[in-house]
Amino acid sequence: MRADLLTDAVDGLDEALAAVDGFDEVLVDGLLRPQPAQAVGPAGLADAVAGSPLAGRVAEAAEKTAAGAAGEDHFVALAAARTALLGSVHDALVVRAEEAVGRPRPEEIGTAPPGGAEHAVNLLVAARSWLCDLARAGWRGIDHELVAGASAVVSAMLPEPGLRRLAALLDGFAAELAASCPGATLEQVPVRRWADLWSRAMLLTLPGAVSAPAVAGVTGRLLPLGMDLQEHATAVQAQVHAVFEPADGGASRLVRASVSAPKPDSVVGAGLWQLLRPRLSLLAAVSEGRAMELDAMPVTAEGDLLWDDARARTGEPAEVFATARVALPTAVASPTAPLDRHPARIAVPVLLEGYGVEEGEDGPVFLVAGVRLAVDVDRVPAAGPLTPEAVAGSGACVGLLRWDAGAFVLQPLAVERTVRKKAVAVHAGAWAGGTSDKAGVRAEKAATDTVTVLRERAGRLLRK
Amino acid sequence: MGDGALSVWERSSTARVVPSARPRKLAKVPFVELADGRLQGVVSSGSDIGRVYVSSVEAGTYAFACSTNNNRPCGGARGSFCNHIRALVGEALLQYGVERVARYLKVEVSGEAADANTVTGAMVSTRPAQGDGSAAAQVFSRFLRHLAYLEFEPTTAPLPEMQWFPSTRAVA
Numbered sequence: 001m002r003a004d005l006l007t008d009a010v011d012g013l014d015e016a017l018a019a020v021d022g023f024d025e026v027l028v029d030g031l032l033r034p035q036p037a038q039a040v041g042p043a044g045l046a047d048a049v050a051g052s053p054l055a056g057r058v059a060e061a062a063e064k065t066a067a068g069a070a071g072e073d074h075f076v077a078l079a080a081a082r083t084a085l086l087g088s089v090h091d092a093l094v095v096r097a098e099e100a101v102g103r104p105r106p107e108e109i110g111t112a113p114p115g116g117a118e119h120a121v122n123l124l125v126a127a128r129s130w131l132c133d134l135a136r137a138g139w140r141g142i143d144h145e146l147v148a149g150a151s152a153v154v155s156a157m158l159p160e161p162g163l164r165r166l167a168a169l170l171d172g173f174a175a176e177l178a179a180s181c182p183g184a185t186l187e188q189v190p191v192r193r194w195a196d197l198w199s200r201a202m203l204l205t206l207p208g209a210v211s212a213p214a215v216a217g218v219t220g221r222l223l224p225l226g227m228d229l230q231e232h233a234t235a236v237q238a239q240v241h242a243v244f245e246p247a248d249g250g251a252s253r254l255v256r257a258s259v260s261a262p263k264p265d266s267v268v269g270a271g272l273w274q275l276l277r278p279r280l281s282l283l284a285a286v287s288e289g290r291a292m293e294l295d296a297m298p299v300t301a302e303g304d305l306l307w308d309d310a311r312a313r314t315g316e317p318a319e320v321f322a323t324a325r326v327a328l329p330t331a332v333a334s335p336t337a338p339l340d341r342h343p344a345r346i347a348v349p350v351l352l353e354g355y356g357v358e359e360g361e362d363g364p365v366f367l368v369a370g371v372r373l374a375v376d377v378d379r380v381p382a383a384g385p386l387t388p389e390a391v392a393g394s395g396a397c398v399g400l401l402r403w404d405a406g407a408f409v410l411q412p413l414a415v416e417r418t419v420r421k422k423a424v425a426v427h428a429g430a431w432a433g434g435t436s437d438k439a440g441v442r443a444e445k446a447a448t449d450t451v452t453v454l455r456e457r458a459g460r461l462l463r464k
Numbered sequence: 465m466g467d468g469a470l471s472v473w474e475r476s477s478t479a480r481v482v483p484s485a486r487p488r489k490l491a492k493v494p495f496v497e498l499a500d501g502r503l504q505g506v507v508s509s510g511s512d513i514g515r516v517y518v519s520s521v522e523a524g525t526y527a528f529a530c531s532t533n534n535n536r537p538c539g540g541a542r543g544s545f546c547n548h549i550r551a552l553v554g555e556a557l558l559q560y561g562v563e564r565v566a567r568y569l570k571v572e573v574s575g576e577a578a579d580a581n582t583v584t585g586a587m588v589s590t591r592p593a594q595g596d597g598s599a600a601a602q603v604f605s606r607f608l609r610h611l612a613y614l615e616f617e618p619t620t621a622p623l624p625e626m627q628w629f630p631s632t633r634a635v636a
Contacts, residue, residue, distance in 0.1 A: 021470060021475070144499075144500055144501050151609075155609060158613075158616055159616065161617075164623060165623050165624070165625055166625075168623050168625060168626060169628075172625075172628075176481040176482050178499060179481065179482045179498070181501075188473065188474065189474065190473065190474065190476070190479045191470055191475070192470070192476060192477055192479075193476060193477050193478070193479050193481070193628070196477050196628060200625060200628075204625075212622070229631040230627065230629050230630055230631060231626075231631050232482075232629040233482065234613055235626065237622075237623050256622065257620070258620060258621070258622040258623070259618050259619070260618060260619055260622075260623045260626065261617070261618035261619070262616045263613055263614075264610050264611070264614060265485050265610075266487075266488070266495075266559070268484055268487050271487075275618065276618055278618070279618035279619075280620060300622075302622075305620075306621055307620035343477060344477040344478055344628055345624060345627050376630075379630045379632065380631075380633060382631075382633045382635075404476050405476040405477075405479075406475060446489075449489065449490070449491075450489075450490050453494055454494060454614055457494045457508075457516075457611060458612075458614060460513070460514055461516065461607075462608055462612070
């Protein structure tokens with residue numbers, strides 16, 4: 001890996017992020033009665049997209065915002081401008097990351113035509129209205145009453161699978177805001193994060209924004225690389241990163257398979273795997289270290305498999321590090337859909353070997369060809385055998401290259417350690433499909449008890 | 465404003481704002497939350513399997529309330545915290561950690577040694593007033609909403625937004 005590329009400056013990055021930061025700071029105090037100094041943020045955003053098709057609408061929105069006269073459409077325009085800017089940051093960083101790992105560049109795609117039915121427009125309107133109230137109040141102006149406004153919208157959205165994206169986002173966002181009320185007494189505001197969540201949610205309220213239709217059915221062999229787990233109090237998603245080898249002998253591709261579910265906040269740890277397991281046979285294959293054979297599995301232009309257990313069967317044993325050494329280098333990534341381009345979305349699978357390890361302030365740091373690469377061990381799921389100690393003692397690592405707060409970081413998915421002169425692999429997602437590990441079995445038992453109690457209570461109380 | 469002096473945490477898209485809940489046994493207190501300016505939750509009755517108590521303590525004033533799901537007042541919650549409320553505080557500490565609970569309730573306790581007894585003791589010693597129990601219906605409906613989260617089917621369409629919510633080993 002050309003690790004030096006990961007720390008080199010990226011042209012235009014600081015300028016783009018400065019425009020983003022300028023706008024984000026305005027959201028801290030809110031847009032209800034903007035002070036003169038607050039006009040600078042939206043105006044900076046407008047300047048930054050002046051050469052784009054958004055120019056006119058964003059300039060108008062910035063002006064109205066400065067005058068305290070912005071309506072919902074203006075807020076949408078500002079959210080779009082911010083999203084476009086971070087999209088350009090994403091693109092530059094992805095080019096850099098792929099140069100560093102030496103991966104072939106994917107073909108550019110246009111926007112896929114929206115598919116499927118439009119969803120309850122009234123819910124989208126209600127969500128947008130809540131988000132606009134938030135923007136007016138600002139993060140320092142939030143209180144319990146304002147934040148609680150999201151709850152009815154989320155409840156109405158959750159049963160509708162087509163609205164899960166927005167529902168999961170709003171639910172997680174509102175929970176953070178609620179935990180931070182009243183905003184007036186907050187010591188520190190997660191400025192970029194909340195502006196990210198806000199603008200993302202704003203755009204998802206636009207009809208057609210969430211559409212990601214399947215563009216093909218793929219047949220061939222799926223070789224798992226590792227498991228990425230994402231969760232907030234009331235939602236969880238597991239994503240398996242894998243190399244897909246088409247049966248027709250075409251070029252192999254990097255793909256992802258996802259499974260997600262809403263959850264009660266007391267379901268954690270191994271309980272997450274239990275929730276997701278029944279819907280994705282791939283989780284068991286990952287735990288058993290096996291490939292899967294796919295038959296006409298639907299895939300989106302972004303490389304997301306829309307998993308259907310009926311189109312997959314368990315295949316031969318497939319060792320992750322063998323996959324990473326043999327199949328990963330030539331696998332082609334898919335381009336990211338325009339609306340999904342954001343630095344937080346970057347997750348480039350990579351194999352690292354022959355690095356040194358240092359203990360940094362926030363966990364281990366890998367020394368790769370003289371470059372320090374921070375390792376985000378905090379992202380490794382607690383219900384699994386991979387520990388920060390195992391990462392620190394490793395000689396090879398399969399991970400996801402990510403970018404946050406100005407720097408690339410490595411999220412470990414699996415490591416190889418030498419035990420009695422033999423290479424032993426430890427996987428972050430090893431318990432996803434179940435485990436016979438002693439600690440794992442205990443965690444499974446505790447999680448089963450939690451769900452049993454909740455189901456018993458639900459059975460007695462819910463339908464009365 | 466706009467001076468570009470944001471800290472790393474402030475510039476992070478995936479900064480952790482709310483730590484994960486810690487696993488705990490739910491048999492006695494199936495539901496606890498810090499919401500609406502209260503520590504509130506549902507405590508299973510020790511004697512009647514079909515009955516639960518809805519208990520709450522208000523942040524700052526520690527005004528307390530406890531009643532059954534059928535709106536009968538709890539006999540123990542006269543004058544001071546009943547055992548349901550004490551159990552609720554204890555389980556909240558397990559789920560969220562003493563620091564977060566104390567901060568939310570605005571209870572002054574010192575550092576590491578603080579536990580359910582010290583937190584409860586600090587609140588009781590202020591001789592808090594009995595609340596009017598008007599929140600009970602709302603708390604109970606939030607509990608039912610919480611239970612309903614078990615009923616939704618998992619989906620395999622990707623949720624790109626979850627990239628902002630990475631799993632974390634750190635717990636409350």
